[in-house]
Amino acid sequence: MQTLSVAIVGGGLAGCECALRLARYGHHVTLFEQKPGARSPAHVSDFLGELVCSNSFRSDELTSGVGLLKAEMRALGSDFMAVADACRVPAGKALAVDREAFARQMTERVIAQNNICLVEREIRSVDEEVLRPFAEGRGIVIIAAGPLASESLSSSLAEVIGSNHCYFYDAIAPIVWTDSLNMDVVFRGSRYDVEHGEATGKGDYFNCPMNREEYENFYQALLTAHKVTAHAFEQERHFEGCMPVEALAQRGPRTLTFGPLKPVGFVDPRTGHRPWAVLQLRPENANAEACNLVGCQTKLVQGEQVRVFRLVPGLERAEFARFGSMHRNTYVNAPAVLAPDLSLKARPGVFLAGQITGVEGYVESAACGLWLGLLLAGRAAGCEPALPPAETAMGALLRHLRTPSKHFQPSNVHFGLMPALEEKAHKKERKAHYARRAQSAFEVWRAAFVR
Numbered sequence: 001m002q003t004l005s006v007a008i009v010g011g012g013l014a015g016c017e018c019a020l021r022l023a024r025y026g027h028h029v030t031l032f033e034q035k036p037g038a039r040s041p042a043h044v045s046d047f048l049g050e051l052v053c054s055n056s057f058r059s060d061e062l063t064s065g066v067g068l069l070k071a072e073m074r075a076l077g078s079d080f081m082a083v084a085d086a087c088r089v090p091a092g093k094a095l096a097v098d099r100e101a102f103a104r105q106m107t108e109r110v111i112a113q114n115n116i117c118l119v120e121r122e123i124r125s126v127d128e129e130v131l132r133p134f135a136e137g138r139g140i141v142i143i144a145a146g147p148l149a150s151e152s153l154s155s156s157l158a159e160v161i162g163s164n165h166c167y168f169y170d171a172i173a174p175i176v177w178t179d180s181l182n183m184d185v186v187f188r189g190s191r192y193d194v195e196h197g198e199a200t201g202k203g204d205y206f207n208c209p210m211n212r213e214e215y216e217n218f219y220q221a222l223l224t225a226h227k228v229t230a231h232a233f234e235q236e237r238h239f240e241g242c243m244p245v246e247a248l249a250q251r252g253p254r255t256l257t258f259g260p261l262k263p264v265g266f267v268d269p270r271t272g273h274r275p276w277a278v279l280q281l282r283p284e285n286a287n288a289e290a291c292n293l294v295g296c297q298t299k300l301v302q303g304e305q306v307r308v309f310r311l312v313p314g315l316e317r318a319e320f321a322r323f324g325s326m327h328r329n330t331y332v333n334a335p336a337v338l339a340p341d342l343s344l345k346a347r348p349g350v351f352l353a354g355q356i357t358g359v360e361g362y363v364e365s366a367a368c369g370l371w372l373g374l375l376l377a378g379r380a381a382g383c384e385p386a387l388p389p390a391e392t393a394m395g396a397l398l399r400h401l402r403t404p405s406k407h408f409q410p411s412n413v414h415f416g417l418m419p420a421l422e423e424k425a426h427k428k429e430r431k432a433h434y435a436r437r438a439q440s441a442f443e444v445w446r447a448a449f450v451r
């Protein structure tokens with residue numbers, strides 16, 4: 001086995017998980033963490049593995065994507081999961097932790113590892129002198145500096161991969177399950193996909209037509225709905241191209257109908273007329289099992305997203321696979337700039353891990369770090385591990401990073417990222433089917449390669 005010498009930038013969730021995994025296999029890790037000398041506006045503690053916001057790791061049930069991901073991580077001996085389970089606080093079906101105890105224990109694990117050398121230092125550039133011994137020869141550099149990576153490091157990364165592939169703000173529209181749409185109202189079609197005055201019904205989008213009264217009802221609800229309170233450093237950072245839909249609505253009642261909800265080029269097959277407004281849904285994947293609400297990136301709190309968007313005809317019973325959100329987030333256009341092993345195509349010795357790759361969430365970031373640790377350790381031992389299959393939660397998440405998209409957006413893990421079920425399942429049964437399939441695919445994969 002070759003012993004690796006690895007530099008990891010960032011002692012957050014992904015960085016710690018990756019460092020611990022590599023160290024456990026006997027590799028030497030130098031972990032650079034900018035705290036306490038420098039810190040992002042959201043990091044307040046001096047511990048590694050800090051949770052910057054909620055103390056919840058979301059559902060722990062196998063019938064959710066993130067519950068499955070946690071189960072897979074536990075099976076792979078994840079430090080993140082071991083510490084999370086040890087620091088658990090009551091939270092119903094979710095896994096929530098005592099954040100202070102969690103970060104302290106993660107830090108203790110790192111410090112106790114003889115193969116990890118913790119260096120408190122901000123890395124300002126991908127090409128910084130101190131990284132050179134790792135980047136050259138047989139060394140490895142892993143950037144796991146997170147969604148709030150320091151400004152100079154983010155700029156240096158943008159220089160390496162091209163500034164058009166590096167993003168600093170995240171605007172996510174909700175995603176709903178396609179089979180929860182009311183197809184008596186929703187019609188398929190792309191704009192101007194009309195022949196002889198009628199929609200052809202062949203286009204790529206699902207369209208929710210609204211008459212004037214329906215639109216005004218939705219519009220009023222949007223104006224008055226509760227929004228997530230932004231952190232101070234996130235305020236007033238909206239760019240024109242990714243304004244929250246409720247902020248656009250504030251500009252006046254017709255802004256949306258001339259913008260993301262414009263009806264031009266559509267004929268409602270039920271009325272034979274152009275609707276007053278149209279909310280379009282774009283399939284998220286080839287099998288169109290889930291679709292996102294085009295142009296509806298939002299800061300509404302989750303309960304309000306359900307209430308307000310269900311006022312749109314066709315979405316009365318929409319089930320949400322993922323909620324919309326907006327926040328400061330440094331991430332890359334992964335399908336364009338990352339190789340399947342998460343190395344930069346422009347710098348093969350430099351890898352990314354965690355949220356900066358385009359995964360979204362505490363658990364997902366740690367899972368990404370775990371996978372990279374496993375991959376590099378396996379490679380050093382002479383057996384390149386196969387990617388986990390897309391039917392598993394980890395495989396689906398990693399596949400998201402490889403799936404080319406015109407507008408790549410970070411994603412939580414959810415069933416919509418997995419391939420469609422081979423057989424039709426009743427709506428109520430669907431999640432259980434996904435979960436069963438994921439568990440057997442995971443077992444086969446794990447048995448094949450994990451030491």
Ligand SMILES: Cc1cc2nc3c(=O)[nH]c(=O)nc-3n(C[C@H](O)[C@H](O)[C@H](O)COP(=O)(O)OP(=O)(O)OC[C@H]3O[C@@H](n4cnc5c(N)ncnc54)[C@H](O)[C@@H]3O)c2cc1C
Pocket residue numbers: 009010011012013014015032033034035039040042043048049050051052053054055056121122123124144145146147148149150153231327328329353354355356360361362363365366
């Ligand atoms: C404001 C905010 C709130 C969030 N809330 C949630 C939430 O409630 N639930 C959820 O699931 N996800 C949340 N996320 C998303 C994300 O899951 C977390 O940010 C998660 O911590 C990401 O893990 P990571 O390891 O990629 O980065 P981090 O955990 O942020 O770790 C990155 C580490 O790198 C260090 N660092 C940064 N730059 C440098 C540098 N140049 N040199 C050396 N060290 C550096 C940082 O100090 C930090 O310790 C939130 C994100 C943000 C920005």
